[in-house]
Amino acid sequence: MAKYKIAWLPGDGIGVDVMEAAKIVLDRLALDAEYIHGDIGWTFWCKEGDALPQRTIALIGKVDAALFGAITSKPARAAQDELSAELKKKGGFSYRSPIVRMRQSFDLYVCLRPCKAYPGNPLNYKEGIDLVVFRENTEDLYAGVEFSPVPAELIATLNNLAKTNFAPFSKIPGDKFAISCKINTWASSERIVRRAFEFARKFHRKKVTIVHKANVVRATDGMFLDIAKEVAKEFKDIPMDDANIDAMTMWLLKNPFNYDILVAPNLYGDIISDLCAQMVGGLGFGCSGNIGDKRAVFEPTHGSAPKYAGMYKVNSIATILAAKMMLDWLGEKDKADSVERAVAKVIKDGKVRTYDMGGSNTTLEMGKAVAACLQ
Ligand code: NAI
Numbered sequence: 001m002a003k004y005k006i007a008w009l010p011g012d013g014i015g016v017d018v019m020e021a022a023k024i025v026l027d028r029l030a031l032d033a034e035y036i037h038g039d040i041g042w043t044f045w046c047k048e049g050d051a052l053p054q055r056t057i058a059l060i061g062k063v064d065a066a067l068f069g070a071i072t073s074k075p076a077r078a079a080q081d082e083l084s085a086e087l088k089k090k091g092g093f094s095y096r097s098p099i100v101r102m103r104q105s106f107d108l109y110v111c112l113r114p115c116k117a118y119p120g121n122p123l124n125y126k127e128g129i130d131l132v133v134f135r136e137n138t139e140d141l142y143a144g145v146e147f148s149p150v151p152a153e154l155i156a157t158l159n160n161l162a163k164t165n166f167a168p169f170s171k172i173p174g175d176k177f178a179i180s181c182k183i184n185t186w187a188s189s190e191r192i193v194r195r196a197f198e199f200a201r202k203f204h205r206k207k208v209t210i211v212h213k214a215n216v217v218r219a220t221d222g223m224f225l226d227i228a229k230e231v232a233k234e235f236k237d238i239p240m241d242d243a244n245i246d247a248m249t250m251w252l253l254k255n256p257f258n259y260d261i262l263v264a265p266n267l268y269g270d271i272i273s274d275l276c277a278q279m280v281g282g283l284g285f286g287c288s289g290n291i292g293d294k295r296a297v298f299e300p301t302h303g304s305a306p307k308y309a310g311m312y313k314v315n316s317i318a319t320i321l322a323a324k325m326m327l328d329w330l331g332e333k334d335k336a337d338s339v340e341r342a343v344a345k346v347i348k349d350g351k352v353r354t355y356d357m358g359g360s361n362t363t364l365e366m367g368k369a370v371a372a373c374l375q
């Protein structure tokens with residue numbers, strides 16, 4: 001029996017292309033693993049009314065780790081047209097992001113996104129950038145508590161309770177506005193901040209920055225900031241500061257070297273991690289780990305880029321680096337380091353480059369080049 005069982009979730013679009021390239025690298029490493037395919041994504045919503053079928057949830061629940069490519073998400077309303085005739089007869093289904101569901105189902109509360117400028121990457125915003133984003137991964141605006149149309153009872157409650165100048169609730173019909181709840185708990189905010197500080201201590205990082213909008217979004221982000229300050233008291237050896245999300249985007253571009261570890265609630269973490277990915281070469285380089293206490297799912301930060309689907313054109317480095325994160329998590333540090341060194345060498349040599357790097361090599365050629373540099 002293989003040492004590890006790994007759920008293999010290519011999804012759709014370029015998810016399929018980049019996962020094939022990552023497999024070339026893992027195969028060359030001779031990781032003692034069994035890779036088990038799992039269904040996820042749009043096709044399964046159309047066929048079965050579920051983009052994350054129960055069998056895939058069961059699979060993720062019994063493996064050591066999972067590697068996921070990307071999926072295409074569609075707006076729920078437009079989506080109904082593409083359901084199979086049989087499911088249409090059953091009256092349609094709501095669509096919820098399978099990725100968000102996967103993160104919530106397994107309590108994968110840390111979204112860890114390292115963004116490192118590998119030397120020689122022509123796309124680096126500046127050489128030497130090395131940022132790590134800790135994004136809360138289970139709640140905030142992604143909690144999935146949304147109303148459209150807004151039910152009359154909720155309008156009545158808001159009219160009674162909301163003490164704000166903006167209270168159009170009684171004047172606007174329920175189908176003419178929508179509500180998405182930003183829900184943050186003390187416990188989830190505390191654990192993501194704690195993981196960020198622990199990481200900073202373990203890897204001798206210079207600072208933790210809390211990203212928020214506490215001056216305006218006072219209840220939720222105010223609480224997040226308060227908690228962060230509490231946690232920071234236990235980590236007096238690690239400097240901490242904080243910044244509003246809007247200012248943060250500006251400061252990051254102005255002086256990325258002032259920052260090191262960034263920790264944020266879900267939405268701001270999502271935004272800031274795309275920005276950080278762009279500073280180290282773009283989405284083709286952004287890797288991501290969805291990590292809980294027992295389980296983890298690794299993926300590139302990018303989506304399914306439908307216009308490039310099946311063309312084997314996009315950069316597979318993001319997914320190869322996600323596989324590297326998975327190896328680290330499994331405790332295969334030597335193999336993980338070897339993958340990172342190989343990626344760094346391919347980037348530095350500059351002989352194999354996908355379109356985003358100004359080259360014409362394919363997704364799989366990038367995978368083969370990294371595999372060839374493994375030592
Ligand atoms: P996207 O990340 O799929 O692509 C945006 C653009 O970034 C692409 O057109 C391409 O120019 C570039 N890009 C992305 N990956 C690249 C790579 N590996 N190499 C080189 N260039 C790359 O974002 P988009 O177009 O906004 O979303 C497409 C679909 O993916 C949507 O349905 C979206 O909801 C979904 N999505 C899925 C995610 C996931 O599966 N984790 C995450 C983000 C979006």
Ligand code: MG
Binds near residue numbers: 270271274301
């Ligand atoms: Mg994103």
